[in-house]
Amino acid sequence: MNEDGPEPGAEGFDVFYAATARRLVATVYAMTGDLGEAEDAVQEAYIRAWQRWGRLVREGDPLPWVRTVAVRQAVSSWRRGRNRLSAHRRHGPRDALPGLTPDRVALVDALRRLNPQQRQVVVLHHLLDLPVEQVAHETGASSGAVRTRLSRARKILGAELSDITPPSAKEAPHHA
Known part of the structure; x- marks a missing residue:
């Protein structure tokens, strides 16, 4: 290109x-x-x-x-x-795919719990870093609808992923 x-x-x-x-x-x-x-x-x-x-x-x-x-x-x-x-x-659920980290499997599993419209806007906006307006254009939804879907999806994902320990916490040494 x-x-x-x-x-x-x-x-x-x-x-x-x-x-x-x-x-x-x-x-x-x-x-x-x-x-x-x-x-x-x-x-x-x-x-x-x-x-x-x-x-x-x-x-x-x-x-x-x-x-x-x-x-x-x-x-x-x-x-x-x-x-x-x-x-x-x-x-x-299916067994985890080889080569995927447990956190990535948990993320994909949590994304599965979203409805298709929420999942689509989360992936486009958060994983691809597309602005809300472009997500709206690509999905055929209004910017307001995209924001609403993102807000609802974040609440669901927050609840689903709250048990995942951040990588930095896993790697931190424990001192007595």
């Missing part, structure tokens, strides 16, 4: 993909709590972006468009997977 954004053509798409794919998977994973679904949704979003790559580049930064498509794809998957989620709740 150059200073003005992604370049047209296959090489520009490859550079864009390499620069954005990992973070987008992490974003959608934080929203869905399911790495496989996140990877599938992101893959579909990049396929659709490739099909209209020239237009997306001419219109500016394609990342918000790709992110929106990935999130919508994940939401569609949520709707199709209601029975799967119901079974998941009956049988308990």
Whole structure:
């Protein structure tokens, strides 16, 4: 990618993909709590972006468009997977994924307790550091609605994550 954004053509798409794919998977994973679904949704979003790559580049930064498509794809998957989620709740949570810290697993588990709209705004605003106005634009909600969702989500997450010991407290030496 150059200073003005992604370049047209296959090489520009490859550079864009390499620069954005990992973070987008992490974003959608934080929203869905399911790495496989996140990877599938992101893959579909990049396929659709490739099909209209020239237009997306001419219109500016394609990342918000790709992110929106990935999130919508994940939401569609949520709707199709209601029975799967119901079974998941009956049988308990999946084992932690290899390589994830207990705190990260706790965070993803807490994010799962939010409704999809709250989860989406929390991830976009707090994990991607997008301003409220951009979150509102990408989600199709008003800035006020985004602020309300963030406030409610923070209360839920605060209660869910209050038992997690901060890393600095774990590492502090204990003196008698």
